[in-house]
Amino acid sequence: MKEKIYLSSPHMGGSEQNYVNEAFKTNWIAPLGPNVQEFEGAIENYLGEGNHVAALSSGTAAIHLALILLGVERGDEVICQSMTFSASANPIVYLGATPIFIDSELDTWNICPNHLEEAIKDRIVKGKKPKVIIAVHLYGMPYKVDEIRKISEKYEIPIIEDSAEAFGSSYKGNKCGTFGDLSILSFNGNKIITTSGGGALVSRNLKHKEKAIFFATQARDAAPHYQHSEIGYNYRLSNISAGIGRGQMEVLDKHVGLRREMNQFYQNIFRNKAGVKVFKEPNEDYFSNHWLSCILVDERTSGFSNEEIRLAMAENNIECRPLWKPMHLQPIFKNAPYYGTDISEKLFEIGLCLPSGSNLQSEEKVKINDVLIHLIDK
Numbered sequence: 521m522k523e524k525i526y527l528s529s530p531h532m533g534g535s536e537q538n539y540v541n542e543a544f545k546t547n548w549i550a551p552l553g554p555n556v557q558e559f560e561g562a563i564e565n566y567l568g569e570g571n572h573v574a575a576l577s578s579g580t581a582a583i584h585l586a587l588i589l590l591g592v593e594r595g596d597e598v599i600c601q602s603m604t605f606s607a608s609a610n611p612i613v614y615l616g617a618t619p620i621f622i623d624s625e626l627d628t629w630n631i632c633p634n635h636l637e638e639a640i641k642d643r644i645v646k647g648k649k650p651k652v653i654i655a656v657h658l659y660g661m662p663y664k665v666d667e668i669r670k671i672s673e674k675y676e677i678p679i680i681e682d683s684a685e686a687f688g689s690s691y692k693g694n695k696c697g698t699f700g701d702l703s704i705l706s707f708n709g710n711k712i713i714t715t716s717g718g719g720a721l722v723s724r725n726l727k728h729k730e731k732a733i734f735f736a737t738q739a740r741d742a743a744p745h746y747q748h749s750e751i752g753y754n755y756r757l758s759n760i761s762a763g764i765g766r767g768q769m770e771v772l773d774k775h776v777g778l779r780r781e782m783n784q785f786y787q788n789i790f791r792n793k794a795g796v797k798v799f800k801e802p803n804e805d806y807f808s809n810h811w812l813s814c815i816l817v818d819e820r821t822s823g824f825s826n827e828e829i830r831l832a833m834a835e836n837n838i839e840c841r842p843l844w845k846p847m848h849l850q851p852i853f854k855n856a857p858y859y860g861t862d863i864s865e866k867l868f869e870i871g872l873c874l875p876s877g878s879n880l881q882s883e884e885k886v887k888i889n890d891v892l893i894h895l896i897d898k
């Protein structure tokens with residue numbers, strides 16, 4: 521059996537193991553310790569002055585706590601981009617609130633400002649102003665930051681910026697992870713950097729960081745005994761995982777460069793192929809980490825479908841994956857309100873994610889190239 525080529529696999533830089541060994545040597549085998557502080561500090565440095573970071577056990581946990589910090593409760597409505605990974609929306613339901621899903625726009629594939637405003641107006645007319653807007657930078661591509669911010673301010677609804685896929689991306693020179701009232705990152709195994717599993721909550725407000733850590737460590741009041749006035753969670757990142765994270769921060773920008781090279785690699789392959797479009801930045805305001813490189817395939821023009829590419833690649837043990845299936849099409853969310861047309865549905869129908877890892881070797885790229893060129897030339 522040929523070695524499998526993955527969509528996106530962990531890529532260690534080299535010093536991760538040293539930080540993990542340090543944790544063993546000093547016996548900080550706990551969800552606290554020097555690696556946690558150092559990892560948070562490295563992210564704060566990277567994002568720039570004024571950003572405060574709480575390292576957590578996952579990106580999902582970060583969204584859950586962000587919703588709590590913004591006061592979301594049972595019966596509330598929370599707006600969420602429909603085309604995303606389910607983890608963007610699930611925490612809304614953990615809290616007994618209702619997700620309101622919004623279609624994508626074609627430039628960035630992210631939340632459409634027009635349908636967002638339409639939804640807010642309609643929900644207000646129906647009697648409830650949405651509590652929060654969850655906007656996502658899919659595949660590393662920043663959403664329309666200025667337009668979404670303007671609507672958020674007009675209606676005074678805070679934004680949770682889901683930057684799980686966009687660490688290292690930027691918009692107008694500012695880093696993704698700094699645009700929300702609260703922002704979240706993920707360090708799951710398939711993300712641009714990984715701690716095997718982990719996430720972070722980012723805020724411009726130090727109080728948010730402190731409150732997030734309070735909730736993430738079982739909400740203990742200040743007392744010598746265990747005293748609780750609020751419901752807590754066990755969501756802090758372990759000092760072992762944070763050691764991996766410290767090492768990964770040293771190679772983040774290098775990995776962004778390599779992922780962007782993968783995007784260029786596919787641009788070159790499909791350059792002269794009518795009917796296949798490689799997803800890229802709409803203009804120079806946008807800088808994507810190209811966490812995953814994706815294509816749209818117009819079968820009538822190209823002569824083959826996205827599914828035919830996926831199968832041809834699978835036959836050669838190369839992993840590809842359809843785009844995120846929009847949440848309003850998911851069985852679990854079929855009763856949730858939805859605002860939009862069929863943009864995200866169309867993207868899902870004709871899109872495909874291609875192997876995009878920063879650790880793909882030249883022999884692997886040759887193999888990918890051969891399979892794709894063979895299809896193109898057929």
Ligand SMILES: *Cc1c(COP(=O)(O)O)cnc(C)c1O
Nearest residue numbers: 578579580605607608684706708
């Ligand atoms: C990965 C991901 C998350 C969840 O992060 P975890 O660390 O896996 O819990 C949330 N939103 C998006 C868009 C993601 O891709």
